[in-house]
Amino acid sequence: MLPPQAASWAVLKDALSNMAAEVERMAAVPAVVDDLTLAFERSQWRAGRGSEFIADVAQVNARIGDILAGARQELLGAHPLGPRRREQMELGIARDTAALERGVQFRTLYLDAVRDDPVTCEWASTMAGRGAHFRTLADPFERVIVVDRKVAVIANYVMEDAPPHAAWIITDRAMVAFCAHAFEQEWRRGRVWHGERRVRGGISPDVAPAGERRLSEAQRAVLRALSEGETLEGAARRLKVSKRTLQRDLEAIRAAWNLPNAPIAQLTFCWATSPERTLEQAA
Template sequence: MELYTRITQNEPVTANDTVRLAELRAWGLIDYDPAAPDTPVAMPPRDAGWRMLHAGLQDLAARAAQMAVVPAAADQLNQAFERGKWSAGSGSEFLSEPATVNARIQDALGQAREELLAAQPGGPRTRENMDIALERDSAALGRGVSMRTLYRDTVRDDALTSEWATTMAGRGAHFRTLASPFERVIIVDRKVAVISNYVVPDAPEHAAWIVSDRAMVALLAQVFEQEWRRADPWHGERRAHKADTGAAGARTSRLQREIMRALAAGEVQESAAKHLGISRRSLQRELEALRTVWRTATTSIGELTYHWALSPDRGIDDQAVEQAA
């Protein structure tokens, strides 16, 4: 204030005023005449005040806009933080991207030295999957790795998977099939396991978890062994189709009974097909076959469920039949 008053009265400034002159100029209260660059000129305080107020309001608006996005940004960052905690020393690591999942699985399988256990409920193999796995699995067998794979019973009808099993069985791999549902898991040397995602909501379909906790991997291996004991050995041979799959007097196949149990429990056809590891078209063919068995003119789920409720096959205990066999 004192320096500004002196400038308005045209009093000279000194070297001691340098810092305060810079402050006054920053506020817009003084300027310099190009013709006399060493002589400060007082500017109207009201105009300078409005300019400072406008600049301050703009700064506040920018800060308010920045603060407004903080909660949403923090939520997004927190998701990454929580996922990071999942993989930090907990023995489990979440993988969301299919390419990452496949790369990690390939790496884990390539590191196997003693044993590979795989439960694959997803149905028949594709030619692409076979080509990828042929060299890798053959190399594992060549270095003495024991390899056992559990498939759904439906793969016995698939030419490509039968070809795969025949080829790999000849090289020392072991296969079994199971008609009832089971969970997907890959276990390497009983040290690392890969399982499907049941934790992260809305994750991609092929998301997975890498499990390295010793106790959990041991439990998964024990579950695999239980399913393996219930399953039927398979060397890749295609099966001859017949209605009776082992139950005396049965008019329906094991797969047809599994389908009807799922539909009677309220599952829609698409869900039942996925659950049983078959295509929607295969399920439709089995329903068409049941129409012939029960001599009904329609394949509506309601009518088929009615016939299933009255069918003696409904009382067949397929697991007991397997154990007896």
């Protein structure tokens, strides 16, 4: 038998030990909640009511194929990633021809660089002959596909460390409408294209009667990029062309302006003060 004082200390020791364990468990609760919150938010991102995240490239292509196959009225596509590969073209011809035959309006916006690519030119000329409409834009734009104004496919801007071809499938009505509106804005800026191969170095076909618009859209895009601080390498990446192609455009600009030895700084200064840039800003 223990004296009362010793017994009380034993009871207190057990109680304090139990309290310490409870405090430790309580202290761990915030970290557990943070982990669970992040997992819950990611699950919402991946399978929310209005959007779905897909990382695997095969799944992305399969879902896009299913969505395009279900088009009934309109198919809008903005593709800023450069020329199409031969296998992409061959896979797309039958699918997109079937869509055109069931009355789907087909509009696609490409980066201006595809006008130099024989495969994409072949694709566009084939599909234009079947009723598709194409335009090109020299400046960068965002990638998007909109089908029947009901579903959109956009690139990933949310999930860190996702693979390059990860995508979001959007069904929220407001966001799909926004995507379609953004496409329409870029479409209005684009130049009509029927798949014809570009002839570089000459005067643009949109020359004004007074000869004031002597540069092609691609050449103007080069000057815009360089005047915004891009290096030659950065401008080539931005416009999805090779550095050699960009150098050819610069030589054509020098020839058009009769400045055979002008450095880039002089060309960008001339561009900043040229009537052609003034006309472009007013357009």
